[in-house]
Amino acid sequence: MVKVGILGFAHGHVMAFGGRWMQMPQLGVEIVAGWDHDISRAESSCAALGGVEVMESAEALVAREDIDAVVVSSETLYHPEHCELAAEAGKAIICYKPLALTLADADRIVQAVEKYNVPFTMGYQMRVDPQNIKIKELIESGTIGDIYVYRRRHGLATHTWAGFENTWHADPKLNRDIFADDSSHPIDMLNWIFGVPETVIAELTTVCNPKVKNDNGVALFKYKNGMIAEISTYFTCSAAEITTEVYGSRGAIQQYFGDAPSTRLPHGTEGLKYFVEGNSDWTLSDIPSPAGHGERIAAQAGPFAEFLHGKRPPICSVYEARDSLKMVLACYLSSQTGQRVRVDDPRLYDI
Template identity: 25%
Template sequence: MPASLKVGVIGLGRMGQLYTRLLATRITGVTLYAIAEIDTSARQRAVAEFSIPHACSEVEELLALPELDAVVIATPTSTHAELVKAAARAGKAIFCEKPLALTIEETQAVLDVVEQVQVPLQVGFMRRFDTAYQEAKALIAAGRIGEPVTFKAVSRDPFCPRREFSDPAKSGGLIMDMGIHDFDLARWLMGSEVERVTAEGTILVCKELAEVGDIDNAVVNLRFRNSALGNVEVSRNAFYGYDIRTEILGSEGALQIGRHQHTPLLLLTRAGAQHDVTPYLMERFGDAYHTQLQHFAQCLHDRVAPAVGGADALAACTIAVAATQAYQTGQRIDLAALAS
């Protein structure tokens, strides 16, 4: 990678801080050239730690930097669509946290703009870059489990969402918010598009979500175009830890990804054996966040499309919308009917 790409980060929340640190210290072939953040102290802390040339309070200011090659969008979900469109129109390569938008229509509108101006776009489905999922994909491609038959996923968070993140109008609701990674993995690992879904949901633990019309647990059945099956379970109340497991049953074998033990320490007493569990997201997927950003930088250098683009965002969004409708109506939803 000859010349270094100039990258700007938009938003310095939790994810923005992570991406800023990664770009400043661990991603090769890039220079952290600018940040845009409305909060002054957050902005100043980042500049002080990483000596960033351009610190902007407004996104427009950052997008107007003529030397800036690419942006990493890490703002709240509800702002993604407008920011991607603006960055695209400014001619910048774009990495955007998932999801692009919460509706099929809005996602399609974003893709239309990106298509028109032809800038690279990568969406933050970081699980695809996790070592275990990468190896799973390779084993499936090599035929080690025969033909994929059933996709199973569990995504459980160890806490109810804080009030400011609980509005389904902003989060997309439980199924969109927590299931979208699984819907993306489903398409990718099974090698087929989802054709139709059924779903059930409930609210039993995070009772405050009832006020905003959301639920805390759901199970979603999938059927793929190639007749394969799937089931995705999402939950807010795995208070024992962050629990992400994926399983692919094939015609000749199976793959399982995930484990409960976090550190390799086992305590044996008269009460039995005891070990810890994975406390947070970063403990499980820290390296994947690094790898996906490195992939983005490498694609820009190589002038090839990132492996996870706008069409993937649209497909996963469509499944999430369909599954939410299926739960709400009690009906089986054909995705073809939504995409029209």
């Protein structure tokens, strides 16, 4: 049984996959302690997980010899500090997305993981979603030929969430903004499938609540081979259906119900299908779509457990996570300058 401590409960997803660990002992992961700088949040979260022990400090938690691994799910600002504490204590680390606010902070985490040689993975549910894995397999196998265009729409209905502007997700100091926080999902998925692009041109805007910055954004990434990848993030999105489109020389892929807005309503079609030239109809994947987005989040418990038991490699390595952060920050640089920018632009350290 792998014993786990939680460093921060700010990111609510930890309660979904953490709860699954506690409900399914066959996964071989047990949460034994938690800490948060917000003591009331720590107490309520630990109680909800079955009454696990609340620690008085992050240092006290990582000092426990019975703890094998930690989940860093604190506000993004604190990720470098908490990853450094865990790495120095020799704990395996699951860091929930995004890696950090800045490239300098990301470098701190990379250096800590390297210095203490600890197992590390980012938490990105898109990389373990069965339909997304199938999309990646179809692309890499050449089933639809050379890829010309990739498009991913990703959204949340934050404009309907009462008080969202007062949460840490919208706090520039703690999390930058909702684009930095949640665009990291589809941008990392792009990195996972195709690697790091060369350039991006992006437009970020605030259209609903002036206190919730950059609630909508579109980024066009370009790869060395000429492929265009569009990432569209709409955090004022009440409902949707299609999430992923891929167009290649020999066919196309269409995926539905891949985010929260698209899973809230009844599913009127198959979740994933693809067409290959020469066929007379779509091929259905037969991989079911989750009934709700919460199920997709909780389902990370299995892959995380496999990682902690050494049965699989990192879901997303610290180096891949840093690259995904570079791609996100390049969107800001492009939007601020009104120019296409390189993803390795040195000015990203100033963002």
